Amino acid sequence: MHMLSRPSVLRFDWRPTIRTLPEGQFVAAIGDVHGHDHLLAAMHDAIRRELDELGPRSAAVIHLGDLIDRGPRNREALVRARAGIDGASAITLRGNHEDRLLAYLGGSPAALGPWLDAGGEGMFTQMGLDPWRISPGEFRARFGEDLARWLEATPVMHRIGQLVFVHAGIDPALPLDRQDPHTLMWTRRAWIDSPGPYPEGVAVIHGHIPRRTVDFRDRHRIDLDSGVVNWGILSGLVFHGDRMRLLQVS
Template sequence: MRTYAIGDIHGHLDLLHIAHARIKADRAACGDADAPIVHLGDLVDRGPDSRGVLAHLRQGIDAGENWVVLKGNHDRMFALFLDDPAAQDDGLRTVYSYLHPAIGGAATLASYGVANPADRPVAQVHIDGVAAVPAPDRAFLRSRPTWYRRGEVVYVHAGIRPGIAMEEQAETDLVWIRAPFLEFTDDHGFLVVHGHTALDAAVHYGNRVNIDSSAAYGGPLTAIVVEGRQTWILTDAGRVPLTPEAPENAAP
């Protein structure tokens, strides 16, 4: 049971094309053109072309690609801002807003042609954003699933709350959680593949695999292939094993 996964994209359409090309090459080598590709969320913010990322993913799904696109906290914040600029995401500290430089929402709005989103009154930026972002993009963001299970693996943006059945997990945990998920070392009953917590390179911790390799901050975008619970990073030269015993092999 082969599944591909791609970490946090954050508006980097160029890196997404590279990840898809590596997956295409691996599919060809395996003779498996239908294995699903799971995108772990955080499609938008910080990078230069969030609009292009959403368009590419929507068009691929519409064309019949076997792509699963999950919701990340940044995707939820973007949709929430468009609905109500005064609303505060449950997982976001009150010292931040969607247009705070640390969040990167201004870059997303700029990709839709909104002028100077970081330097004008929020109310006007919101009006322009609503006018600029197509309804299909907003619907796509709102309708993203928060997790996906295939075989022995659960794919999710941020992680899960240990000890809670997947069907009972809260969305805010699935898109925002760090502690206690990151500190939990026991087996969950399945392998968890996630992003959200940025690292220099993907790491396999035994019970979970974090593939957010900091594309938002100038790092690469990691794509992996999972077979059973075995994982490999995809590179231009092919597969590189990613194991708990050898985390140094985690460089994309």
């Protein structure tokens, strides 16, 4: 059996926040996990310590999508995200990899190839299944109807005050209430070339585009995909009042 080493945790200093939250409110966002459930567990523990230390009046933990694919424990990462952290509401956003999985869970055999191309074979391997010898309906039964229905209900955007959370990005030319779900899960090049400001003056917290370091110079968006597949680093960002703190596990 391959044994995973204990993750290391980096807790950075507080810095001025990109947008201020009401007093007593706590929000934590977690970047792309890609099946690295042991790192997600360590991140949840780190966020729990922040909650215990700060004792906020209200708290929310937001997973920014792409919990699955290209890692060793895909289904477990979904289960952990769904369970969340005691003392905080849990929100899991849908990423482009969940979008592929949901097309297959919806009963389309044609969705198998694109999902496998995106790294979906790991889910079948960990479940002991051959993707070419099982139907979508049979897979759904093994995957778990309750978990499938939860995943089907995941949102593609969540807003708290002047912070907007999505997986990939937004279309800066459109109001927030007219965004295309495909854009929120999949956009890349057009989004990278749009420095802001964005509709209603919001800041956007997203993943999807792996970067070695989390860049805080932009006053309108923060990318929390720190390349867990490429460099083994999972990033989270804690917001509390007028400050924010980066957490990383690796």
